[in-house]
Structure formats: structure tokens, C-alpha cells
Amino acid sequence: MIITRQKEFNELLSLIKEGPVFIIGCSECATLCHTGGEEEVLSMMEDLKKKNIETTGWVILEPACHLLNDKRLLKQHKAEIDKAKKILVFACGNGAQTVSEIITDIDVIPGNDTLFLGEIKRASDFEKRCVMCGDCIQDLFEGVCPISRCPKSLLNGPCGGSIDGKCEVDKDIDCIWDIIYKRLKEKGQLDRLKKIREPKKWSKSTEMRRVL
Amino acid sequence: MGYRSNLERVLSEGKFAVTAEIGPPKGSDPNKIKDKAEIVKGYADAFNVTDNQTAVVRLSSMGGSVILINSGLEPVMQITCRDRNRIALQSDVLGAASIGIRNILFLTGDHQSFGNHPDAKGVYDLDSIQLTKIVKDMRDEGVFESGDKILSGNPDIFIGAAANPFADPFELRVDRLEKKIDSGADFIQTQSVFNLDKFNIWMDEVRSRDLDKKVHILAGITPLKSLRMAERMKFHVPGVDMPDEIYEKIKNSADPKQEGYNLAIELINDVKKIKGVHGIHITALFWEDILPDLVKETGLYPRP
Ligand code: SF4
Ligand code: SF4
Numbered sequence: 457m458i459i460t461r462q463k464e465f466n467e468l469l470s471l472i473k474e475g476p477v478f479i480i481g482c483s484e485c486a487t488l489c490h491t492g493g494e495e496e497v498l499s500m501m502e503d504l505k506k507k508n509i510e511t512t513g514w515v516i517l518e519p520a521c522h523l524l525n526d527k528r529l530l531k532q533h534k535a536e537i538d539k540a541k542k543i544l545v546f547a548c549g550n551g552a553q554t555v556s557e558i559i560t561d562i563d564v565i566p567g568n569d570t571l572f573l574g575e576i577k578r579a580s581d582f583e584k585r586c587v588m589c590g591d592c593i594q595d596l597f598e599g600v601c602p603i604s605r606c607p608k609s610l611l612n613g614p615c616g617g618s619i620d621g622k623c624e625v626d627k628d629i630d631c632i633w634d635i636i637y638k639r640l641k642e643k644g645q646l647d648r649l650k651k652i653r654e655p656k657k658w659s660k661s662t663e664m665r666r667v668l
Numbered sequence: 669m670g671y672r673s674n675l676e677r678v679l680s681e682g683k684f685a686v687t688a689e690i691g692p693p694k695g696s697d698p699n700k701i702k703d704k705a706e707i708v709k710g711y712a713d714a715f716n717v718t719d720n721q722t723a724v725v726r727l728s729s730m731g732g733s734v735i736l737i738n739s740g741l742e743p744v745m746q747i748t749c750r751d752r753n754r755i756a757l758q759s760d761v762l763g764a765a766s767i768g769i770r771n772i773l774f775l776t777g778d779h780q781s782f783g784n785h786p787d788a789k790g791v792y793d794l795d796s797i798q799l800t801k802i803v804k805d806m807r808d809e810g811v812f813e814s815g816d817k818i819l820s821g822n823p824d825i826f827i828g829a830a831a832n833p834f835a836d837p838f839e840l841r842v843d844r845l846e847k848k849i850d851s852g853a854d855f856i857q858t859q860s861v862f863n864l865d866k867f868n869i870w871m872d873e874v875r876s877r878d879l880d881k882k883v884h885i886l887a888g889i890t891p892l893k894s895l896r897m898a899e900r901m902k903f904h905v906p907g908v909d910m911p912d913e914i915y916e917k918i919k920n921s922a923d924p925k926q927e928g929y930n931l932a933i934e935l936i937n938d939v940k941k942i943k944g945v946h947g948i949h950i951t952a953l954f955w956e957d958i959l960p961d962l963v964k965e966t967g968l969y970p971r972p
Contacts, residue, residue: 607779612847614840615776616831618907625781652850652851655754
């Protein structure tokens with residue numbers, strides 16, 4: 457799933473500057489992340505009201521990244537949208553862009569920061585799994601992706617700062633190379649780590665701007 | 669026989685080598701390096717110039733290396749993978765070789781979040797092992813990473829890499845060294861040794877695989893200048909393993925600086941005796957003037 461985090465309220469206020477606003481949420485990832493479902497959109501309306509920013513209306517797109525669905529649903533809210541000075545989108549970076557492709561005469565503000573493709577571990581606990589590099593090589597690493605999960609994207613890890621299974625960059629996260637090591641050890645295949653892994657082919661990541 | 673560098677000569681002749689680190693200044697004043705160079709000249713075989721260590725912006729390692737050459741010192745230029753992609757890295761290796769830099773140490777680099785520009789984008793296009801391999805192929809095969817041929821002058825570099833005998837998983841630590849040797853490292857500078865027992869276990873394994881015959885290992889020595897520094901090393905620098913015993917000694921000492929100096933002398937004398945250790949690498953950042961005494965008192969002066 458695409459993991460998002462709502463921007464700090466004060467940052468949102470400084471982006472909005474003046475209302476009224478029309479608020480857009482998304483039925484999929486942002487709903488599951490609690491960053492842009494109905495509940496969050498309604499409570500945002502309340503919070504903005506306390507700061508004297510009115511809301512002309514709101515909608516949950518199904519989902520925000522779907523161009524045709526968005527066109528259909530946004531048409532139904534045309535009058536409310538026309539009254540707004542800012543459109544506030546609580547979806548992922550893609551959802552916000554699909555909206556700005558349709559609503560071209562009003563400023564569209566991304567209300568969320570888009571973080572990564574991640575696993576839902578528990579209700580509000582998400583963990584990074586992928587940064588969409590365009591050339592999936594996780595099979596070389598026991599199905600664990602060091603491109604996205606090692607802060608230095610090491611393909612020949614672990615680095616010299618891995619201590620007690622924790623990452624040197626952030627003690628709260630596991631060293632992903634320690635996890636790879638443990639999986640291989642369990643299988644009795646530690647020898648595989650002796651192979652020098654070649655530099656990554658980043659050419660594939662920029663080629664794939666569009667998939668038909 | 670022709671050697672690429674003085675450091676390669678000393679190591680190849682089987683003499684116990686000494687390298688030392690020189691931290692470039694936070695500014696463009698060359699005198700900051702020249703002054704240090706005057707103090708330490710002749711007390712080590714080559715001098716590492718760090719590449720924005722701990723991700724703090726400083727005068728570049730290439731600039732610093734040129735200043736050392738002009739002062740009559742041999743540099744070990746450090747290059748990290750943090751700030752440059754494979755295009756810039758290979759280009760810098762060519763540039764360094766063209767101006768007479770003969771030793772380069774390749775590192776992955778400290779993560780940008782530790783430094784004074786935490787908003788920087790880390791590059792990490794390559795890791796240190798991949799970069800070492802690429803430079804070896806540039807030197808020995810005359811090809812770039814892409815397979816494209818080098819047209820005028822392979823970079824004749826004595827290739828260095830780092831090793832940390834103390835990090836986890838400990839079981840992998842000698843494998844990692846072996847990987848660096850396989851990728852083309854000619855010499856290795858280790859993480860600062862404080863935990864001699866653990867270092868010995870690592871060296872036992874190194875010797876049992878005959879790796880000490882394939883690469884020159886220089887043990888890292890970091891004199892502790894103050895209690896604050898000991899605290900920083902023990903609790904905050906990733907990958908450093910300082911036994912409580914050493915920390916307590918500094919902590920309980922009336923003169924921590926003298927105690928730190930004494931500990932460094934003891935450590936140097938101890939690692940000198942370990943079979944397979946071919947030299948030491950002294951990191952006395954911002955305490956470079958201690959080098960002459962350290963080297964003289966441990967019988968490592970004059971340099972060969
Ligand atoms: S290798 Fe690339 S595509 Fe595969 S999981 Fe990692 S970042 Fe995603
Ligand atoms: S500690 Fe592990 S996860 Fe963290 S940077 Fe080093 S190798 Fe990568």
C-alpha cells in the first residue's frame with residue numbers, strides 16, 4: 457500500500473493561507489492509513505473551522521488516482537468547488553496530481569506527504585517495503601529489499617555500524633542486513649553473502665514513466 | 669621494483685607501516701592543513717585526508733590531498749559513496765590519479781543524517797565494495813563500470829578499504845573483509861581498536877584464512893583526548909566498541925588526556941605484536957600534534 461502521513465496542521469494552515477477550501481479524500485490507501493478517509497476529512501473540516509477557514513464541501517474519491525472516476529465524482533461537486541479558493545487533497549502524491557489535472561483554475565494543495573510502499577503491520581503501524589526502483593532484485597536478498605530498507609541502499613551489506621540487529625542510522629529500526637543474514641543462516645546458506653553484488657541498474661527506473 | 673606510492677613500498681617491503689589522519693578545515697584556508705602537515709611530516713608513511721567525515725561539510729579530500737603533496741607529504745585520499753554517483757566517483761578517481769594522488773581509500777560514508785546538512789539527499793549509487801571493484805577494473809583492465817574503455821591512462825591507484833572487526837553480526841566480519849579483498853583492496857584500515865580481545869579473535873580468523881597474506885591490514889588507533897571524546901566514541905559513534913574498562917580508566921583519571929595518550933601507547937605496542945597486522949592507522953583528529961610523540965615512544969620513528 458502507498459503510505460502517507462498528514463502534514464502538520466500548522467504547515468497546512470500556512471499552505472492554505474486563506475479559505476474557503478474544498479476537501480478531497482481517497483477511499484483506498486489514504487483511508488487505510490487514516491490520512492484521508494471520511495473520518496479524517498470531517499475532523500479536518502472542524503479543525504479548520506476553529507481557525508476561521510470555511511469548507512465549501514468535500515468528497516472521497518474512489519480512488520483519487522483514477523482519472524475517469526475523479527472526473528465523474530468531481531463534476532457532481534462543481535458548485536462547491538467553484539466557491540473554494542483552495543483545494544485540499546488528502547490522498548497520495550499521485551491522487552493530488554490527478555485532481556490538479558482536472559481542477560486547473562484553483563490551487564491544489566497536497567495535504568499528505570507520500571512516504572513509500574509499505575506493509576500494514578497493525579492499525580497505524582506501517583513499514584517501508586519498496587521505493588519502486590523499476591528493477592526488482594529482492595530475490596537476490598532472500599525476499600528482503602535493501603534498496604528501500606537500508607538507509608544506504610547497500611547491496612553488499614551490512615555496514616560497519618550495525619549493532620545488535622539495529623540500524624546505525626535509527627536505533628528504532630532493524631538493520632535490514634541483519635534480517636537477511638538471519639534468514640540465510642537459518643537456511644545454512646551464509647555463503648551466498650560472499651558473492652559481490654553488482655551495481656544496480658538504475659536505467660530501468662527512469663524508462664518506466666508510463667505503462668500501457 | 670616500482671611502487672605506486674611510499675605506503676605501498678613500506679608495506680611491500682614488510683615494514684610496519686604508519687598512516688595518520690588529517691581532518692580538513694571547515695573553510696578554504698589552506699594554512700589549516702599546511703600547519704598540521706609541518707607538525708606531522710615524517711612521522712607517518714602516508715596521511716589520510718577525510719571526505720566530509722560524519723557528513724559535515726569541509727574542504728574536499730582532493731583539495732586537501734593536493735595541499736599535502738605540495739607540502740611534501742603523501743596523501744591517502746578518502747572517497748565516500750554518500751555524495752557522488754558512479755559518474756562523479758570514477759571521474760574523481762581519474763582526476764586524483766592525474767594530479768599525483770596514489771593512494772585512495774574507498775568508503776560507503778557516514779549517513780547524511782549525522783552531519784550538518786541532514787536535509788541533503790544521500791546518493792549511495794554504489795557501495796564501497798562495488799566502488800573498489802570498479803576502480804580495480806579501471807586500473808588493471810582499463811575499463812569503466814559501464815564496460816566502456818579508458819582511452820588515455822588507467823588510474824594507477826593503491827587501493828584501500830575500511831573494515832570494522834567489531835560490528836554485528838560478528839560472524840560475518842571476516843567474510844566482509846574477504847569480500848573487500850576479492851573486490852580489489854590492497855590495504856585495509858580498521859575501525860579504532862579498543863577491544864583488543866575481540867580484535868584478536870578477528871585476526872585469528874583472518875590468519876586462519878590466510879587473508880593477511882592477501883592484503884595489508886593496518887589497525888586503527890584513536891587516542892582519546894578527553895572524557896567527552898571517550899563518551900562520544902563509546903555511546904554515539906556507530907560501530908565503535910569501547911570496553912567499559914577503558915572508559916572507566918579515562919573517567920576516573922585526574923588527567924584524562926595523559927591517560928588517553930598512555931592507553932594509545934599500550935594499544936600500539938599490543939597490536940604491533942599481533943601476527944598479520946602490517947601497520948597502524950592513527951586517527952587523532954584535531955589532536956594531530958600528538959603524532960610525533962606517539963610514533964617516537966612506540967619505537968616507530970624514524971620512518972623507513
Ligand atoms: S528492489 Fe526495487 S522494486 Fe523491488 S522491492 Fe526493492 S525498491 Fe521495490
Ligand atoms: S545498519 Fe544495516 S540497515 Fe542500517 S545502514 Fe547499515 S547495513 Fe543498512
